[in-house]
Amino acid sequence: MDMKVLLVYFSLGGRTKQVAERIAEGINFPDVTIESFEYTKKSRELIPEQDEIMKGDLSNFKYNESIKDLAPYDLIFYGFPTHGGRPATVFNGYMKDAQNLDGKNFVVFNTCRMFPGKTLEIMQTEIERKGGSIVNKRVFKGFFRIKMSKVENFIEELNQELMKLN
Numbered sequence: 001m002d003m004k005v006l007l008v009y010f011s012l013g014g015r016t017k018q019v020a021e022r023i024a025e026g027i028n029f030p031d032v033t034i035e036s037f038e039y040t041k042k043s044r045e046l047i048p049e050q051d052e053i054m055k056g057d058l059s060n061f062k063y064n065e066s067i068k069d070l071a072p073y074d075l076i077f078y079g080f081p082t083h084g085g086r087p088a089t090v091f092n093g094y095m096k097d098a099q100n101l102d103g104k105n106f107v108v109f110n111t112c113r114m115f116p117g118k119t120l121e122i123m124q125t126e127i128e129r130k131g132g133s134i135v136n137k138r139v140f141k142g143f144f145r146i147k148m149s150k151v152e153n154f155i156e157e158l159n160q161e162l163m164k165l166n
């Protein structure tokens with residue numbers, strides 16, 4: 001049976017989007033759905049709003065509500081930028097309402113300029129708290145740009161490893 005794969009990302013400046021799109025395209029699964037959160041206000045509004053977002057208020061984001069239910073998927077990718085040493089708060093806001101992570105496999109990645117801090121640990125903790133398992137994770141770091149060769153290496157590694165899940 002072919003696995004159903006979901007990749008969800010958030011990108012303010014386009015770097016995480018570029019990585020996410022490449023991963024979705026590069027992994028050897030025929031059924032990959034890619035979804036994203038779009039912030040509908042000016043970027044500078046995001047930080048003042050972060051307490052509300054953390055609590056689950058995603059009213060200033062445009063996204064497909066169906067991504068809150070992970071039941072249809074076998075493997076889920078989450079890609080978020082690092083904001084202040086942690087994932088962009090939309091990740092936590094989303095996790096508040098996300099359902100049916102139990103028993104699912106996850107791959108998490110983040111992009112940052114220099115210091116990822118606890119970004120992936122926080123993502124992993126939230127996912128595991130809801131019963132999901134992390135099968136792989138990766139930090140993509142680059143001050144000026146993310147090296148796409150690093151992304152290609154990750155895709156290759158995933159393709160070898162994830163075949164075993166299929």
Ligand SMILES: Cc1cc2nc3c(=O)[nH]c(=O)nc-3n(C[C@H](O)[C@H](O)[C@H](O)COP(=O)(O)O)c2cc1C
Pocket residue numbers: 010011012013014015016017047081082083084085086111112113114115116117
């Ligand atoms: C509000 C804010 C906070 C950030 N905090 C960090 C940080 O703690 N560490 C870091 O290395 N980069 C930090 N960055 C840089 C972003 O993580 C990095 O540029 C990321 O790749 C942006 O992804 P995007 O283009 O998909 O939005 C921050 C950027 C913003 C806008």
